[in-house]
Amino acid sequence: GAVVSQHPSRVICKSGTSVKIECRSLDFQATTMFWYRQFPKQSLMLMATSNEGSKATYEQGVEKDKFLINHASLTLSTLTVTSAHPEDSSFYICSATPVNTEAFFGQGTRLTVV
């Protein structure tokens, strides 16, 4: 299957700082990528759709100014959690889909804000 790589896998940051998470499609191009968030013992919830060359589309209730998404190339989308607070601690995971196939997910990033 296709490979989606996410980095870093784990990050600890201080409250008030910003953290950038990268999502790369390694063997295919992706004009669209998706970012999900998963709290402990819960399901994955879609946060936003990352669109190459245009603005991201955010799901209802997701603060676009806190979760900045940039999709500058056909293989890279970044999610920046700005002014992180402990309640932003979560598991963030991205996905991308080669044309006409299934979605593939990155390894995920476990963010802890202290």
Added chain:
Amino acid sequence: GIQVEQSPPDLILQEGANSTLRCNFSDSVNNLQWFHQNPWGQLINLFYIPSGTKQNGRLSATTVATERYSLLYISSSQTTDSGVYFCAGSGGSNYKLTFGKGTLLTVNP
């Protein structure tokens, strides 16, 4: 949006037993996938199955699209099968997946 209901929420098995996990959708889906989430959080693709039946080793899946449900079968379960199983689907041509709440499977030796 689409609602996804998974059952059972928890399942405990003895090694060697068989199990069936179910996923119901509130509306038609064009894309339907089953995943296994490993202890490190990574989602492992099991099946892409918007309709029909597929098998991969001890695992198989069936989707009845007209009745908006999908089943995942695990036969001769092993302790390594333990973890959370998710189904997810999307309508239309996009891949904005809506996930069920998952089934936590525990296989005891």
